[in-house]
Amino acid sequence: MGAGGSAPAGGRGAVMLLSESITEVSVVRLRHAVAAAAGAAGLADGALEDFVLAVHELVTNVVRHGGGSGQLRLVRATSSLSCQVIDHGPGAGEVMVALPNPEMEGGRGLWLAQQLADDLVVDSGPHGVTATVTAHLAAPGGEHQ
Incomplete structure (x- = not known):
């Protein structure tokens, strides 16, 4: 889906758990809301902590690099939990996900x-x-799908 779309991530049968606006003042509140909703959806322990931190990084990027505001959508599907973070910035062209030089800030x-x-x-x-x-x-038996 393109930036700014409205269909929930997760496809057919997905349930929207959160749909919240992102602003600088909402970052901490969103982190707690995602943690609570993801925990209630079945994530626990290290998997929950990792997911919440991943979402927090994306939310922080919206505030720092994506125009300062956006939208967060947390969706539960049958075997997964997805969080879509949308910013309203100018776009970033082709996005490369790589570890930057250690001397680079951010x-x-x-x-x-x-x-x-x-x-x-x-x-x-x-x-x-x-x-x-x-x-x-x-x-249900405890194994990841």
Whole structure:
């Protein structure tokens, strides 16, 4: 989906858990809301911490690099949890997710989100960037799907 689209990530049968505006003053509140909703959806322990940190990195990028505001959508599908973070910045052209030079200040948010989530998809267009992180939920028997 392109930047700024409205279809929930996760496809058919997906349930929207959160749909919130992103601003500088909402960053901490969103981190807590994502943690609570993701925990209630079935993520736990290290998987929950990793997912929340990945989302936090994306939200922080919206504030710092994406025009300062955007939208967060947390969606639960049958076997996964996805968080779509949309900014209203000018777009970033082709987005490369790589660890920057250690002497470079910043620039690690997307790379860190990719390392922490089961999947990261970044779509950049003229009206902003949409980044979606996904975590696989454990099956009822405790195994990841």
